[in-house]
Amino acid sequence: MARPRTHDEALRLRLLDRAGELISADGPKALSLRKLAAEAGTSTTAVYSLFGSKPDLVNALYMEGFRRFGARMASVARSGDPVADLVALGAAYRTSALADPHLYAIMFTKSVPGFEPNEEAEKLARSSLEPLQEVISAAIAAGIFVDVPAETIAVSCWGIVHGLVSLELTGNLPDEFSVGGAYETALRANASGWLRP
Amino acid sequence: MARPRTHDEALRLRLLDRAGELISADGPKALSLRKLAAEAGTSTTAVYSLFGSKPDLVNALYMEGFRRFGARMASVARSGDPVADLVALGAAYRTSALADPHLYAIMFTKSVPGFEPNEEAEKLARSSLEPLQEVISAAIAAGIFVDVPAETIAVSCWGIVHGLVSLELTGNLPDEFSVGGAYETALRANASGWLRP
DNA sequence: CGCGATTGGTAACACTGTTGCGATACGCTC
DNA sequence: GAGCGTATCGCAACAGTGTTACCAATCGCG
Numbered sequence: 454m455a456r457p458r459t460h461d462e463a464l465r466l467r468l469l470d471r472a473g474e475l476i477s478a479d480g481p482k483a484l485s486l487r488k489l490a491a492e493a494g495t496s497t498t499a500v501y502s503l504f505g506s507k508p509d510l511v512n513a514l515y516m517e518g519f520r521r522f523g524a525r526m527a528s529v530a531r532s533g534d535p536v537a538d539l540v541a542l543g544a545a546y547r548t549s550a551l552a553d554p555h556l557y558a559i560m561f562t563k564s565v566p567g568f569e570p571n572e573e574a575e576k577l578a579r580s581s582l583e584p585l586q587e588v589i590s591a592a593i594a595a596g597i598f599v600d601v602p603a604e605t606i607a608v609s610c611w612g613i614v615h616g617l618v619s620l621e622l623t624g625n626l627p628d629e630f631s632v633g634g635a636y637e638t639a640l641r642a643n644a645s646g647w648l649r650p
Numbered sequence: 651m652a653r654p655r656t657h658d659e660a661l662r663l664r665l666l667d668r669a670g671e672l673i674s675a676d677g678p679k680a681l682s683l684r685k686l687a688a689e690a691g692t693s694t695t696a697v698y699s700l701f702g703s704k705p706d707l708v709n710a711l712y713m714e715g716f717r718r719f720g721a722r723m724a725s726v727a728r729s730g731d732p733v734a735d736l737v738a739l740g741a742a743y744r745t746s747a748l749a750d751p752h753l754y755a756i757m758f759t760k761s762v763p764g765f766e767p768n769e770e771a772e773k774l775a776r777s778s779l780e781p782l783q784e785v786i787s788a789a790i791a792a793g794i795f796v797d798v799p800a801e802t803i804a805v806s807c808w809g810i811v812h813g814l815v816s817l818e819l820t821g822n823l824p825d826e827f828s829v830g831g832a833y834e835t836a837l838r839a840n841a842s843g844w845l846r847p
Numbered sequence: 848c849g850c851g852a853t854t855g856g857t858a859a860c861a862c863t864g865t866t867g868c869g870a871t872a873c874g875c876t877c
Numbered sequence: 878g879a880g881c882g883t884a885t886c887g888c889a890a891c892a893g894t895g896t897t898a899c900c901a902a903t904c905g906c907g
Contacts, residue, residue: 480763486864501866506865602832643810657855695854704894
């Protein structure tokens with residue numbers, strides 16, 4: 454047929470790696486296809502033949518981020534006490550976010566203009582929150598939490614966790630505010646609010 | 651002296667107005683200085699003499715957004731019941747965000763690459779949350795809320811509100827999920843978690 | 848009336864994502 | 878083995894961006 458392809462799976466992974474590094478080092482603004490291609494020893498064409506466009510490349514990063522994130526969430530041990538478990542899941546969420554803030558920014562805020570996760574990516578993102586749903590459903594079934602839709606509680610928990618973490622990451626919190634300590638207190642208070650009286 | 655200046659306060663306001671419209675219509679990505687200048691009947695130089703740079707223009711938008719936002723928050727009536735008041739403040743927060751999602755994105759997420767709010771803007775942003783702090787401090791002083799630093803509770807409330815709203819705005823919530831109803835429930839549960847037992 | 852100073856638009860610069868074209872480099876056929 | 882066909886990839890052009898240097902325009906004052 455033709456010349457042997459060098460735009461293969463290995464290059465795909467190398468590009469994803471480099472893209473993550475570039476974003477982690479200098480933020481999403483610093484991710485340029487030309488720079489990326491040069492660092493990976495190829496040309497911009499590689500990105501287009503392997504991913505389709507820059508937003509598609511970011512989509513791949515997005516999915517990679519959620520895969521790691523989902524793994525961390527799934528590995529959190531369950532104690533049977535739903536409040537403690539929710540606090541532990543929240544801690545894992547924060548740990549994951551702080552481990553790679555820029556990747557987190559791609560995953561949860563619109564930090565790359567023009568990027569929207571596609572159907573598959575959104576499905577993966579939702580599935581990474583399943584542990585949360587499980588803990589809550591079990592607590593409702595056991596009569597520990599009030600009998601509202603599990604989704605309501607899940608979104609509430611996700612909301613406070615995501616809100617606190619993103620406020621922390623974007624530097625919107627007062628400097629003298631120690632996040633670590635208050636974080637757990639806030640999560641516990643929030644979870645306790647769903648306890649059956 | 652020299653020719654009369656046309657890069658005056660009136661043009662400054664017109665540019666801010668147009669910039670807000672452009673962002674609200676097509677998102678932060680669509681805000682181009684050339685387009686903005688053309689629509690305002692001037693040249694890109696105007697932005698540089700009036701604002702300094704594009705990030706500085708966005709900073710002015712940021713402050714304008716927080717001025718409106720602060721006004722809405724300050725106009726929320728107090729009932730004396732801190733849980734009800736926090737829910738009402740949260741509702742105002744969401745109303746404000748939904749009224750102009752793109753402005754909200756500028757204010758609370760890093761949706762414009764390269765933009766960081768300056769000192770003055772951050773101070774203004776913090777001051778818009780004072781009503782929250784007041785309600786909480788009063789509730790602690792009255793012995794209704796537990797005796798933790800008011801800031802801890804304030805950040806928790808801000809977190810859950812910001813988290814839920816930003817998840818709603820970025821479309822991260824499941825489609826069949828009715829935000830309106832669950833929002834109030836979640837806020838009430840969160841606030842109740844701080845009640846003195 | 849013309850000089851001087853100040854103001855603002857034009858155009859260049861360096862960069863971006865994207866795309867078409869042409870050079871490349873292989874397997875197959877003669 | 879030589880040449881052809883074709884899949885493949887890199888270069889360069891295109892349209893757009895933010896930013897800045899320069900030069901023309903425009904007024905008050907002498």
